[in-house]
Amino acid sequence: MFHFVSPPLPHYVSCGEDTYPPGGTHPDRSGIGVFDLLVVTSGCLYLEEEGSPLHIASGHYGILRPDRSHRTAEPCRTETHFYWLHFHTLGSWNASSDGASYWAEPEDTPYARIEKFSIYIPRTGKLxxxxxxxxxxxxIMLLNAExxxxxxxxxxxxxQDLLSALQYQGGEYAESPHVRVAERAGEFLRxxxxxxxxxxxxxxSLHFHPNYISLCxxxxxxxxxxxYLTRYRIEQAKRMLIHTDEPIGRIAELAGFRSFPYFVRCFARNAGQPPNSFRKLFRK
Structure with missing residues (x-):
C-alpha cells in the first residue's frame, strides 16, 4: 500500500505500451525517480523489487517504487502486452510498511498549511x-502523442481519475490503524x-486512550x-485577517483562542510576524 499526502497531488510524467515475445524480459533498473505503474492486458510479467516478487498477470496492475531497484525474476512465458505509466509526487509519501512519518513540511504561504488529505493506492490489484x-x-494512452x-x-x-479508481475499486480502502485514528482525531479537532x-x-469521542491518540x-x-489544533486555529485566523475587518482580539476568539496574549505568541511563532503585521502585508 502506498500512502501519498496531498496536496500536492501525484502528477503524470510519461506513458507508453510494449509487447514482449515469449522469453522477453523487462529492463533491470535502479532508482529511476518515478513510480512505474504497469498494466498487463495479456500474458504475465514476472518481476522482483529488491527481493520482493511482483508477478503481474493479465487484467492486473503493479506499481514499482521510484527509490528501489527492480529486475526480471523470470522471462515471459507467453506473448505479454502491457501499458506503462510513470508518475511522481513532490509531496510526502511512503509505503505502509516503512513506518516513516507521513507529515509533509508546510509551505511558506498565508493559507492553509494543515489541511492535508491522504491517498492510499494498493501496490498491486485487478484492473x-x-x-x-x-x-x-x-x-491517457490515446493522448500520449499530443x-x-x-x-x-x-x-x-x-x-487523478485513475488513482482514485485504484483506491476505491475494491470498496473501502485499507489503511494502517494509527493513520485511521489520527485522521479521525484531525477531523474532530477541525x-x-x-x-x-x-x-x-x-x-x-474516539473511544481511545489520549496517549494512544497522541502517539497516532x-x-x-x-x-x-x-x-495540530493550534496550527489549524492559526490558519482560520489568517483567513479572517485577510478577508475580514474584524478586530484582532475578536479574531482570536473566533479562532478558538481563549487568551489573546497566547494567540499573539502562537501566531508570531507560526507566521513569523504578529497578527497586525500579517494583516498589513496582505491588506495593503
Missing amino acids: EPTGPAGSAVRR QSAKARWDRQILL RHYKEHISYQMLSE MKKTFDCTPLE
Whole structure:
C-alpha cells in the first residue's frame, strides 16, 4: 500500500505500451525517480523489487517504487502486452510498511498549511479493462502523442481519475490503524476548533486512550493533537485577517483562542510576524 499526502497531488510524467515475445524480459533498473505503474492486458510479467516478487498477470496492475531497484525474476512465458505509466509526487509519501512519518513540511504561504488529505493506492490489484481505471488508462494512452496544453492538462486530470479508481475499486480502502485514528482525531479537532477542547473530550469521542491518540497523530502528522489544533486555529485566523475587518482580539476568539496574549505568541511563532503585521502585508 502506498500512502501519498496531498496536496500536492501525484502528477503524470510519461506513458507508453510494449509487447514482449515469449522469453522477453523487462529492463533491470535502479532508482529511476518515478513510480512505474504497469498494466498487463495479456500474458504475465514476472518481476522482483529488491527481493520482493511482483508477478503481474493479465487484467492486473503493479506499481514499482521510484527509490528501489527492480529486475526480471523470470522471462515471459507467453506473448505479454502491457501499458506503462510513470508518475511522481513532490509531496510526502511512503509505503505502509516503512513506518516513516507521513507529515509533509508546510509551505511558506498565508493559507492553509494543515489541511492535508491522504491517498492510499494498493501496490498491486485487478484492473478491469472496462472499468473506470481501465478507461482512464486507455484515454491517457490515446493522448500520449499530443503535446498541446489541453492534452497535458487532460493527462493530469485522467491520472487523478485513475488513482482514485485504484483506491476505491475494491470498496473501502485499507489503511494502517494509527493513520485511521489520527485522521479521525484531525477531523474532530477541525470540526470543534472554536470550542474548548480537552484530551478527555477527544478520548471520549474516539473511544481511545489520549496517549494512544497522541502517539497516532505523532506518527502520522509529526505533531501532537494540541499542536495540530493550534496550527489549524492559526490558519482560520489568517483567513479572517485577510478577508475580514474584524478586530484582532475578536479574531482570536473566533479562532478558538481563549487568551489573546497566547494567540499573539502562537501566531508570531507560526507566521513569523504578529497578527497586525500579517494583516498589513496582505491588506495593503
